Amino acid sequence: MEVIRLQYPNEFKINENENIAIALGFFDGLHIGHQKVINKMIEIADKKGLKKAVLTFDPHPSVVLNPKQQRTTYITPLPIKERILEEYGVDYLFVINFSSTFAKLSPETFVREYLIGNNVKEVIAGFDFSYGSLGKGSISTLEQYKEFNTTSIVKEIDHEKKISTTRIRKLLSEDKLEEANRLLGRSYGIEGIVVQGEKRGRTIGFPTANIEPSFKYFLPSLGVYAVTMTIGSDPKIYKGVASIGVKPTFHENHKVTIEVHIIDYDQTIYGETVMVYWEHFIRHELKFDGLDALIEAIQDDKNKAIELLKDK
Numbered sequence: 001m002e003v004i005r006l007q008y009p010n011e012f013k014i015n016e017n018e019n020i021a022i023a024l025g026f027f028d029g030l031h032i033g034h035q036k037v038i039n040k041m042i043e044i045a046d047k048k049g050l051k052k053a054v055l056t057f058d059p060h061p062s063v064v065l066n067p068k069q070q071r072t073t074y075i076t077p078l079p080i081k082e083r084i085l086e087e088y089g090v091d092y093l094f095v096i097n098f099s100s101t102f103a104k105l106s107p108e109t110f111v112r113e114y115l116i117g118n119n120v121k122e123v124i125a126g127f128d129f130s131y132g133s134l135g136k137g138s139i140s141t142l143e144q145y146k147e148f149n150t151t152s153i154v155k156e157i158d159h160e161k162k163i164s165t166t167r168i169r170k171l172l173s174e175d176k177l178e179e180a181n182r183l184l185g186r187s188y189g190i191e192g193i194v195v196q197g198e199k200r201g202r203t204i205g206f207p208t209a210n211i212e213p214s215f216k217y218f219l220p221s222l223g224v225y226a227v228t229m230t231i232g233s234d235p236k237i238y239k240g241v242a243s244i245g246v247k248p249t250f251h252e253n254h255k256v257t258i259e260v261h262i263i264d265y266d267q268t269i270y271g272e273t274v275m276v277y278w279e280h281f282i283r284h285e286l287k288f289d290g291l292d293a294l295i296e297a298i299q300d301d302k303n304k305a306i307e308l309l310k311d312k
């Protein structure tokens with residue numbers, strides 16, 4: 001897959017012999033709704049012999065359009081989005097820099113510069129896709145162009161409500177991890193590097209790998225989770241019990257840290273890149289009255305994680 005970063009004005013020119021089918025949207029999370037849009041693009045491209053493309057933006061449009069509610073964390077940060085789309089067999093990922101100048105473009109200019117100008121013959125987007133200044137462009141404005149066909153994807157719902165990135169973020173922040181995973185169509189994964197912690201874990205009988213996320217991820221709510229994990233390029237899936245928290249038992253104002261106690265594992269893995277898959281929420285983070293109570297709670301968490309992960 002070729003990743004092509006675009007600006008406004010657009011200076012990129014696609015090879016003139018290549019015609020393109022393109023899926024449009026931000027696609028954070030690549031959830032089940034997004035998967036419908038991308039799979040339809042792939043189906044149409046295969047049928048018509050076109051190149052497969054996805055057009056997304058960076059950063060999230062809210063950074064420019066809604067400064068009070070900027071979205072600066074992601075479920076699938078751009079490098080992860082690239083990885084997943086590559087696995088889908090996408091040929092081109094266009095990433096438009098969402099600048100204030102770009103945000104002011106009329107819907108007509110957007111279509112001319114980035115779609116017609118790039119030999120797009122098939123456009124695929126969800127029913128509620130909007131584009132151009134003030135979001136005035138929509139599926140029905142796209143349908144007016146003769147240069148390409150437009151296919152609209154019907155609303156993918158779950159319990160009568162649209163599946164959306166916003167909804168998944170809300171679920172993750174409300175301890176509803178399993179529901180978020182269901183809407184994602186996979187377990188939420190966070191990639192990070194193992195860094196040095198306070199080294200207390202080992203002394204209390206639960207050594208932990210402290211994970212520094214590699215990108216700006218949206219974190220699930222503070223608490224304890226059953227997780228699975230891969231280490232480096234080793235395909236083995238490890239099981240663990242993880243905490244996302246500020247360690248209130250020991251600190252007043254600590255930054256949020258992620259730590260994983262890997263079950264039946266005793267190796268030093270500082271500096272390794274790991275992928276932590278968040279499988280089940282176990283409990284909220286608590287301030288314990290001393291070490292013994294904390295140790296007892298972590299032992300109980302570990303037992304729960306082993307039980308929850310027994311089929312993994």
Ligand SMILES: Cc1cc2nc3c(=O)[nH]c(=O)nc-3n(C[C@H](O)[C@H](O)[C@H](O)COP(=O)(O)O)c2cc1C
Pocket residue numbers: 197198199200201202206208210224241242243245246247248249250259260261284285286287288294298301302
């Ligand atoms: C499964 C698990 C649950 C935890 N729960 C809590 C908790 O509820 N409250 C708390 O203050 N710390 C909690 N911790 C964090 C411990 O305080 C932390 O692992 C210990 O202080 C070691 O930290 P270190 O690895 O930075 O040395 C938890 C850790 C794990 C692995």
Ligand SMILES: Nc1ncnc2c1ncn2[C@@H]1O[C@H](COP(=O)(O)OP(=O)(O)OP(=O)(O)O)[C@@H](O)[C@H]1O
Pocket residue numbers: 024025026027028033034036037124125126127128129153154155156157162163164165166167
């Ligand atoms: N549930 C869904 N069913 C069908 N199409 C969808 C669905 N969710 C998103 N899409 C489409 O996928 C593309 C990417 O959408 P977008 O990135 O806005 O996702 P979203 O989940 O709606 O995000 P947000 O919650 O941030 O609005 C758009 O074309 C959009 O219309």
